[in-house]
Amino acid sequence: MRxxxxxxVVLSVFCAATPHLQAQSTFDTCGAEGSAKRSDVRALNxxxxxxxxxxxxxxxxxxxxxxxxxxxxxxxxxxxxxxxxIIAYCAEVKIGSVESVNCGAKDHWHRDTHIELxxxxxxxxxxxxxxxxxVTPRFRQAMKERGIDWSNQxxxxxxxxxxxxxxxxxxxxxxxxxxxxxxxxxxxWRGSPWEIHPVTDISVTTRPANVTVQxxxxxxxxxxxxxxxxxxxSVQCGGTTAKGKxxxxxxxxxxxxxxxxxx
Numbered sequence: 476m477r478x479x480x481x482x483x484v485v486l487s488v489f490c491a492a493t494p495h496l497q498a499q500s501t502f503d504t505c506g507a508e509g510s511a512k513r514s515d516v517r518a519l520n521x522x523x524x525x526x527x528x529x530x531x532x533x534x535x536x537x538x539x540x541x542x543x544x545x546x547x548x549x550x551x552x553x554x555x556x557x558x559x560x561i562i563a564y565c566a567e568v569k570i571g572s573v574e575s576v577n578c579g580a581k582d583h584w585h586r587d588t589h590i591e592l593x594x595x596x597x598x599x600x601x602x603x604x605x606x607x608x609x610v611t612p613r614f615r616q617a618m619k620e621r622g623i624d625w626s627n628q629x630x631x632x633x634x635x636x637x638x639x640x641x642x643x644x645x646x647x648x649x650x651x652x653x654x655x656x657x658x659x660x661x662x663x664w665r666g667s668p669w670e671i672h673p674v675t676d677i678s679v680t681t682r683p684a685n686v687t688v689q690x691x692x693x694x695x696x697x698x699x700x701x702x703x704x705x706x707x708x709s710v711q712c713g714g715t716t717a718k719g720k721x722x723x724x725x726x727x728x729x730x731x732x733x734x735x736x737x738x
Contacts, residue, residue, distance in 0.1 A: 500526065502613050503585060505578035512575075516650070520576040522555070523587075525644050526613060528675045529558030538645065540594055543669040544606050545691055548652070553645065559671055560642040562683055563592035563606065564713070564731075566599035568631035577612060585612045588627045590634070590674070591665075592641070594686045596713050596731055602664050603656035603691060607648075608641050608671040633679070636713035638731070640680040646672040656691035666691050682731060 500507070507524045508517040537552045538559035546553075553559070571587035573579055580586055588610040591599075598604040610625055618625040652668040653660045713731045 502616065505580070505585070509574070509576040510578040516575060519648070519650065522646055523576045523609075523672055524611060524613060525646075525673055529642065529644065533558040534560050534642070535645075540592065540606060541687070543645070543671075544604070544667045546667065546669055548647065548649075548668075555645055555647045557645045558643070559645050560640065561592075561671070562638065562640050562680055563594055564596050564599075564682075565590060565634045565637055565639050566593045566596070566605060567591040568627070568635050570627045571609065580612070583627050584615065587611055588615075588625075588630055590630070590641075590677075592639070596636075597711060603666050605666045606670070607665050608643065608674050610677075611673040614673050614675060630677075634677060636731075637679050638682045640676075640678050641671055641674055642676040643671040643674040646670045648672070 502524075507521045509520040509524070511517045511520050535553050535557040538557060538561065540561045540563045542550075542553065543559070543561070568588060568590050570583050571589045573581055573586065577585050577587065590608045590610065591605045592608060593599055593601070593604050593606070595604070610630060615625045646669070648668045648670055651665060652658060654662060654664055655668045656663055656666045710725060710727075710731060712726050
């Protein structure tokens, strides 16, 4: 029989090597594996339904928007399960589809919210430069218990068309790898399979200076330098009209919004 100290050492090494190993509860009758039948999808669902807020000390400062956008499946400098905090422009906020991760729930409260980020407001419609981060029902409920509204509509009203700071757990969504830029597939709707999922914190922040936008699968193309309103260059307003469309006005205001949509 092996001594107790040996078993404890083995367990500690195993836990360190598996960043997603943690207690995961059932949320409104839906377990961490959701309703998936396939073992690989159940494993992905456990990662998506991760719980717990990262501490400042856990944040991997090597991870940036471009790091996630450009990384392959086996990147250097970070790994799936790391905590990250990035700054980007919020191009879209929308309810996710009906998925096994949420046991096929159809109501908005029990489905993920997809937030599409970019580093250039002018690239909001360029899917190759969009990074997806997701708010899960579990964290939606956790925020409600803190008195913060993370309903899909509240997230859209608060963050769409604004620069945001997003914190959470890094996740590689293998199910969307062939729908991401650089995959060679003709049906692309996102820049990378890498996500921050789940999002554990999001807040409005200021526009960063000297942002360089990179394009997955096009390393031979020189990075695009973002235009800055503060330098006198006009950009399209980041506001949204009453019909839900992006404002067509241009602005030189450092906020990135025209006179009507400045907040």
